[in-house]
Amino acid sequence: MLTVDAIHTYYGESHVLQGVSLRVDAGEVVALLGRNGAGKTTTLKSIMGIVPARRGTIRFDGADITRLPPHLVARRRIAWIPEERRIVPNLTVYENLRLAMLKAPVDGKEASARLEEALAFFPRLRERLTQNGKSLSGGEQQMLAIARGLVAGPALMLVDEPTEGLMPIIVRNLTEILHAINARGTSMLLVEQNLEVALALARRVYLIDQGRIEFEGTPDDLRGHPDLLRRYLGV
Amino acid sequence: MPFDAATLLSQLFTGLVLGTIYVLLALGLSLIFGLLTVVNFSHGSFYMLGAYLGFFVLGFTKNFWIALVVAPLLLGLLGLLTERWLVRPLYGRSIDDPLLLTFGLSLVLVEAARLVWGKMGLTFDPPAALAGAVNLGFTYFPAYRLFVIAATAVVVVALWLFLERTTLGLVIRAGTRDALIVRALGINLNLVWLLVFGIGCALAGLAGVLAAPMRGVYPEMGVTIVIESFVVVVVGGMGSLLGAIVAGLLIGEVVSLTTFFAPKMADIVVFLVMAVVLLVRPSGFFGEAGLME
Numbered sequence: 001m002l003t004v005d006a007i008h009t010y011y012g013e014s015h016v017l018q019g020v021s022l023r024v025d026a027g028e029v030v031a032l033l034g035r036n037g038a039g040k041t042t043t044l045k046s047i048m049g050i051v052p053a054r055r056g057t058i059r060f061d062g063a064d065i066t067r068l069p070p071h072l073v074a075r076r077r078i079a080w081i082p083e084e085r086r087i088v089p090n091l092t093v094y095e096n097l098r099l100a101m102l103k104a105p106v107d108g109k110e111a112s113a114r115l116e117e118a119l120a121f122f123p124r125l126r127e128r129l130t131q132n133g134k135s136l137s138g139g140e141q142q143m144l145a146i147a148r149g150l151v152a153g154p155a156l157m158l159v160d161e162p163t164e165g166l167m168p169i170i171v172r173n174l175t176e177i178l179h180a181i182n183a184r185g186t187s188m189l190l191v192e193q194n195l196e197v198a199l200a201l202a203r204r205v206y207l208i209d210q211g212r213i214e215f216e217g218t219p220d221d222l223r224g225h226p227d228l229l230r231r232y233l234g235v
Numbered sequence: 236m237p238f239d240a241a242t243l244l245s246q247l248f249t250g251l252v253l254g255t256i257y258v259l260l261a262l263g264l265s266l267i268f269g270l271l272t273v274v275n276f277s278h279g280s281f282y283m284l285g286a287y288l289g290f291f292v293l294g295f296t297k298n299f300w301i302a303l304v305v306a307p308l309l310l311g312l313l314g315l316l317t318e319r320w321l322v323r324p325l326y327g328r329s330i331d332d333p334l335l336l337t338f339g340l341s342l343v344l345v346e347a348a349r350l351v352w353g354k355m356g357l358t359f360d361p362p363a364a365l366a367g368a369v370n371l372g373f374t375y376f377p378a379y380r381l382f383v384i385a386a387t388a389v390v391v392v393a394l395w396l397f398l399e400r401t402t403l404g405l406v407i408r409a410g411t412r413d414a415l416i417v418r419a420l421g422i423n424l425n426l427v428w429l430l431v432f433g434i435g436c437a438l439a440g441l442a443g444v445l446a447a448p449m450r451g452v453y454p455e456m457g458v459t460i461v462i463e464s465f466v467v468v469v470v471g472g473m474g475s476l477l478g479a480i481v482a483g484l485l486i487g488e489v490v491s492l493t494t495f496f497a498p499k500m501a502d503i504v505v506f507l508v509m510a511v512v513l514l515v516r517p518s519g520f521f522g523e524a525g526l527m528e
């Protein structure tokens with residue numbers, strides 16, 4: 001479904017991704033793990049076309065999307081759930097969701113079904129539909145960020161540290177919801193600092209360090225290599 | 236100095252009229268800055284062109300109302316061309332680049348107006364239907380000026396409805412705060428930027444036609460007022476439309492009252508207001524800090 005092949009990405013002169021390759025197959029959750037500054041967010045931004053890769057190729061469903069601008073990547077049913085959540089503060093919860101549905105390649109009826117589905121996952125959002133984005137708590141903002149990705153009906157979700165800074169009970173809740181979303185057929189590339197969450201959700205795991213993929217395997221492979229966990233994740 | 240309540244009231248009305256012109260100019264500037272982070276220095280020249288084009292459309296058609304609609308549309312079109320061919324190539328560069336470019340454009344336009352239409356000003360007569368004065372009880376006030384107040388109110392309400400009630404308005408409000416997430420949600424902001432630049436310039440053109448019967452038409456008519464309108468935008472808060480309205484009316488009143496009570500101060504009072512407001516509230520009345528980053 002998604003194939004990232006030896007991409008090199010720069011911020012100005014700074015060479016951040018140095019030949020990252022990875023793959024997400026249909027229906028999979030794939031985790032991308034690494035220390036702070038390893039290049040996880042940059043990988044997702046390169047896929048989204050936000051910081052385009054200078055070399056290498058990114059293919060999605062057979063098409064080359066390496067140089068597509070973000071709005072065209074999104075229209076191919078790839079949803080980005082950013083690390084900072086990026087809820088539009090001056091819009092209501094409902095308007096944030098509506099924004100995400102404007103260009104979604106779905107018709108009106110399917111769109112309202114998706115809205116219902118997203119709100120069923122996050123009943124707290126339904127109670128706050130008319131509330132401003134900036135008045136939401138951190139957990140609610142994360143819920144809205146995921147819901148906003150969902151309503152577009154994505155085939156693939158790029159989820160960047162969904163549990164960062166949240167209470168354990170909300171972390172558990174979000175983990176279950178991400179699992180349920182995947183069970184309904186949405187593939188995921190998941191960046192996560194919480195190793196337990198990542199290993200519980202992912203079928204395969206990549207470790208990234210200094211812009212290079214250093215390991216690829218299953219969660220069980222990784223558990224069997226405490227040296228790798230120590231070297232690349234510091235645990 | 237002759238002073239009584241009626242004089243004060245009529246001076247306040249005069250300030251309100253001046254304020255509406257500031258409001259129209261500042262709304263355009265603020266919309267453009269809020270969404271595109273472009274300081275559009277050519278706004279004053281677009282205002283001037285609005286007045287000239289209004290004058291010529293009026294000459295052709297003998298109909299003020301047609302001029303009032305057509306001139307802003309032409310300016311909107313000019314705005315679209317300016318965004319597409321001059322401003323767009325500068326996106327992603329420093330905020331100074333579009334500022335310098337539009338500053339240069341404004342000089343070119345003023346000079347071109349001098350060449351084409353001469354340095355002499357033109358007189359623009361208000362439409363016959365609005366030629367008289369209306370008895371407000373405390374004073375007789377020119378009907379045309381009351382019309383300008385009403386027309387601005389209509390434009391402000393229409394703009395508000397557009398931004399709050401339409402899909403495009405939703406995208407503009409979101410894009411003003413976080414362009415990147417809007418694009419990542421599948422929306423092509425290039426088209427929205429283009430359109431907003433056009434709307435802003437059309438508002439400048441409208442302000443030009445509306446102001447022409449009160450202030451005359453001459454090549455430099457936009458030079459001072461655009462600077463005062465920038466002050467309005469800064470005082471109201473960069474990118475805040477509510478701020479543009481409140482500050483526009485406030486500064487209109489301040490200028491009008493100062494002109495009356497202390498004429499020597501009239502030229503600098505706007506900057507005094509700006510200095511005081513910025514000392515107390517560095518981001519203006521309704522500004523969000525950090526917009527310039």
Ligand SMILES: Nc1ncnc2c1ncn2[C@@H]1O[C@H](COP(=O)(O)OP(=O)(O)OP(=O)(O)O)[C@@H](O)[C@H]1O
Binds near residue numbers: 011016034040041083
């Ligand atoms: N906008 C930017 N300009 C310059 N350098 C950047 C920029 N964003 C990130 N970097 C650098 O690129 C490298 C990778 O950053 P990235 O955000 O991808 O890391 P990450 O793995 O997501 O880290 P974290 O776990 O802290 O989110 C870091 O060294 C970072 O300092």
Ligand SMILES: [Mg+2]
Binds near residue numbers: 040041042083160
């Ligand atoms: Mg990151």
